[in-house]
Amino acid sequence: xxxxxxxxxxxxxxxxxxxxxxxxxxxxxxxxxxxxxxxxxxxxxxxxxxxxxxxxxxxxxxxxxxxxxxxxxxxxxxxxxxxxxxxxxxxxxxxxxxxxx
Amino acid sequence: xxxxxxxxxxxxxxxxxxxxxxxxxxxxxxxxxxxxxxxxxxxxxxxxxxxxxxxxxxxxxxxxxxxxxxxxxxxxxxxxxxxxxxxxxxxxxxxxxxxxxxxxxxxxxxxxxxxxxxxxxxxxxxxxxxxxxxxxxxxxxxxxxxxxxxxxxxxxxxxxxxxxxxxxxxxxxxxxxxxxxxxxxxxxxxxxxxxxxxxxxxxxxxxxxxxxxxxxxxxxxxxxxxxxxx
Numbered sequence: 001x002x003x004x005x006x007x008x009x010x011x012x013x014x015x016x017x018x019x020x021x022x023x024x025x026x027x028x029x030x031x032x033x034x035x036x037x038x039x040x041x042x043x044x045x046x047x048x049x050x051x052x053x054x055x056x057x058x059x060x061x062x063x064x065x066x067x068x069x070x071x072x073x074x075x076x077x078x079x080x081x082x083x084x085x086x087x088x089x090x091x092x093x094x095x096x097x098x099x100x101x
Numbered sequence: 102x103x104x105x106x107x108x109x110x111x112x113x114x115x116x117x118x119x120x121x122x123x124x125x126x127x128x129x130x131x132x133x134x135x136x137x138x139x140x141x142x143x144x145x146x147x148x149x150x151x152x153x154x155x156x157x158x159x160x161x162x163x164x165x166x167x168x169x170x171x172x173x174x175x176x177x178x179x180x181x182x183x184x185x186x187x188x189x190x191x192x193x194x195x196x197x198x199x200x201x202x203x204x205x206x207x208x209x210x211x212x213x214x215x216x217x218x219x220x221x222x223x224x225x226x227x228x229x230x231x232x233x234x235x236x237x238x239x240x241x242x243x244x245x246x247x248x249x250x251x252x253x254x255x256x257x258x259x260x261x262x263x264x265x266x267x268x269x270x271x272x273x274x275x276x277x278x279x280x281x282x283x284x285x286x287x288x289x290x291x292x293x294x295x296x297x298x299x300x301x302x303x304x305x306x307x308x309x310x311x312x313x314x315x316x317x318x319x320x321x322x323x324x325x326x327x328x329x330x331x
Contacts, residue, residue: 003174003179003180003183004148004149004150004153004157004174005153005156006180006184007170007174007180007183007184007187008153008156008157008160008161010180010184011161011163011166011170011184011187011188011191012160012161014184014187014188014191015161015162015163015166015187015188015191015194016217018188018191018192018194018195018198019191019194019198019216019217019219020198020213020216020217021195021198021199021216022195022197022198022199022200022201022202022205022216023198023201023202023205023212023213023215023216023236024209024212024213024216025202026199026202026203027202027203027205027206027212028202028203028205028206028207028212029203030203031202031203034328036203036232037232037328038324038325038328039199039200039203039232039324040231040232040233040293041232041292041293041296041323041324041327041328042196042197042199042200042232042296042321042324043200043225043228043230043232043287043293044284044287044288044293044294044296044297044300045296045297045299045300045320045321045322045323045324045327046193046196046197046300046317046320046321047225047280047281047283047284047287047297047300048284048288048296048297048298048300048301048304048320048323049300049301049303049304049316049317049319049320049323050221050276050277050280050317051277051280051281051284051301052301052304052305052308052316053304053308053316053317054273054276054277054280055274055277055278055281056305056308057308057316060308060309060312060313061308061309062305062308062309066271066274067271067273067274067277070271070274070278071274071277071278071281074274074278074281074282075281075285078281078282078285079285082282082285082286084279084282084283085129087278087279087281087282088129088133088275088278088279088282090278091271091274091275091277091278092270092271092272092274092275092278093271094271094274095271095273095274096269096270096271097271099268099269099271100269
């Protein structure tokens, strides 16, 4: 029980420092052009990694499962129609249906 | 540089309007977060008790890190191992925090508070493409997510047994599908496509060998790779 509270306390402080560092240390001032260009590429890089980790991995292994199929179905839906809500519904419905099957 | 002529359109709008825009796009996702928080409440309560479980969501407010640290403690792992797992996952907020930094205005305390609003989905929603971010929109998107995350945890702790596993409803597919949708909007230009492809490749390579969190963090390096291309 104590170990849970220590974990929570340390994680809380670490997370606070991580999230605050950019805006507090670099906030509101113009950055060098190369850094700005690099930052503009962080979003696609991180989003792609989030998709891979959340759709194609499970407990530290590459895993193709119902969720992968759901996200793939969302990709098809998005290439037909750029509708985020529709894509999310397609993903959840496909995943749920495959799990129920 | 962001000179006046290139200033993005969102900066000229009222902060209240930008906040409301974030609120509108963040609310459906906050509902999904509510259901996932229920599953966190159900999972963590037997391991750390009701109060610590609720405090975890209220103080740390980071789903992936909470699940990871709880899994370590459940497997009789040490506190150090649990903290390392959580910190490694949350280090992905560091590049996100640097990315929004140029757009965050105001006094130190207000800037720090805007940083606290960083969560994956809100950060992605605040992106206007080409490295432009609207932090006020991000705060608006996180505003409904915080009470639903904490509230969902309370519901999971109190009434978990009655609800069953949210994964039955495919809810764990919602966030990756959402990130995919944002990625398809984001990856328009050559360099951003290259960054996305390299980021995906780095994550895919590291998933089987690195601790959780590292694959996403390391994918930041893809931005450097893509930058090298003229």
